[in-house]
Amino acid sequence: MDIKIHEFKKIISSPVIIGLTIVFLLFNIVNILSSSYFKEDIKIINKIILELGPEINDEMISNMKNKYKESLKEVNKITKEKVNKNYNSISEFIISEEYYTNNYDGGVFTSEELEFFNEVSLLEIYSNASIDLIKSYEELNIKEIGESEIQGYGLSGQAATMARKNYQNLSDRFEEIKSTNEHKHLFFLGSTYRMHSLLFRETLSKCIYEIMILVVLITAYLVNFEFDSKTNLLAYSTKRGRKNIKDKLVVCMIFSLLVSCIILGGTLLSYFTTFDYSQIWNIPISTAFNWEYKLPYISLLNHTFIERLVLSCLIILICALIFCTIAFIICTLIKNSYLVIFIFYIIWNKLNNTSNIKQEFYNFDIFSI
Numbered sequence: 001m002d003i004k005i006h007e008f009k010k011i012i013s014s015p016v017i018i019g020l021t022i023v024f025l026l027f028n029i030v031n032i033l034s035s036s037y038f039k040e041d042i043k044i045i046n047k048i049i050l051e052l053g054p055e056i057n058d059e060m061i062s063n064m065k066n067k068y069k070e071s072l073k074e075v076n077k078i079t080k081e082k083v084n085k086n087y088n089s090i091s092e093f094i095i096s097e098e099y100y101t102n103n104y105d106g107g108v109f110t111s112e113e114l115e116f117f118n119e120v121s122l123l124e125i126y127s128n129a130s131i132d133l134i135k136s137y138e139e140l141n142i143k144e145i146g147e148s149e150i151q152g153y154g155l156s157g158q159a160a161t162m163a164r165k166n167y168q169n170l171s172d173r174f175e176e177i178k179s180t181n182e183h184k185h186l187f188f189l190g191s192t193y194r195m196h197s198l199l200f201r202e203t204l205s206k207c208i209y210e211i212m213i214l215v216v217l218i219t220a221y222l223v224n225f226e227f228d229s230k231t232n233l234l235a236y237s238t239k240r241g242r243k244n245i246k247d248k249l250v251v252c253m254i255f256s257l258l259v260s261c262i263i264l265g266g267t268l269l270s271y272f273t274t275f276d277y278s279q280i281w282n283i284p285i286s287t288a289f290n291w292e293y294k295l296p297y298i299s300l301l302n303h304t305f306i307e308r309l310v311l312s313c314l315i316i317l318i319c320a321l322i323f324c325t326i327a328f329i330i331c332t333l334i335k336n337s338y339l340v341i342f343i344f345y346i347i348w349n350k351l352n353n354t355s356n357i358k359q360e361f362y363n364f365d366i367f368s369i
């Protein structure tokens with residue numbers, strides 16, 4: 001039997017590795033479910049995009065406003081019948097005492113009517129945002145923002161020159177986005193739902209740390225297995241045993257990718273089962289609706305959501321191989337699994353602290369741009 005299969009069995013027979021993988025998956029699922037309180041809104045937004053189309057233009061805005069007016073008439077028919085009142089807008093109704101005192105099962109409104117009110121409310125929000133948000137987006141001046149940030153951080157000399165160059169590149173890309181209308185697409189409203197951060201900044205960022213922990217544990221456990229179990233003298237007394245290190249590297253690489261796929265696959269399956277993205281896959285990631293914080297997300301390339309997701313997953317898999325390689329190199333020098341893990345995380349913290357140069361200033365990271 002191939003010795004690689006025996007090495008593989010060592011890993012899958014480890015209760016620590018298997019148990020930790022399950023714990024990480026459960027942790028991610030719980031975190032996703034804890035943010036699922038607005039998942040019904042996400043379904044309604046997908047329905048709006050399906051009916052009206054994702055691209056924002058004069059025709060789409062007109063159709064959205066007409067749909068809102070017709071829906072508001074239906075709302076007033078219901079409210080006239082149930083509470084004997086009419087309203088000029090759905091927002092006026094939502095903040096009214098009649099809605100507040102009946103916004104529950106068993107009130108004068110049925111659950112279907114409450115769901116319909118929520119749908120009309122989102123239609124009103126998107127109808128207004130399709131004009132106001134696009135206007136605010138197009139009025140942004142990236143160069144002025146850059147100069148303000150440079151002064152705010154007190155940068156000068158070479159640092160200021162580098163920052164101005166970066167903001168110039170960002171400004172050029174921003175103008176390209178506006179000229180190609182990438183920003184004129186419907187998406188989950190960033191200021192309200194922050195779905196981009198939930199997926200890329202929170203969920204996938206957790207995944208990469210979990211994968212790092214598992215990969216280092218697997219590599220240290222497998223490479224130093226004979227030393228930890230005191231069988232190294234027996235194993236390395238044969239010619240084949242001395243060459244076994246190559247097999248261990250191959251198995252570590254394969255299992256690093258495998259465990260990464262398990263963590264990513266299980267987490268993303270839970271995420272997309274919870275949140276409906278059926279109409280979002282091919283929408284540009286740089287849309288104005290995906291504006292969550294001080295500055296909108298500006299992708300350096302014209303990526304759709306699905307392209308960004310695939311690229312992010314590929315980056316994580318590449319990182320897993322890098323983690324495995326670093327841990328393997330340490331293992332060849334340190335013949336103790338606990339010391340290997342300890343030294344790896346010292347190196348990781350040192351690299352992380354060195355590379356963390358005001359991330360907020362640049363507003364970039366591999367998962368959020």
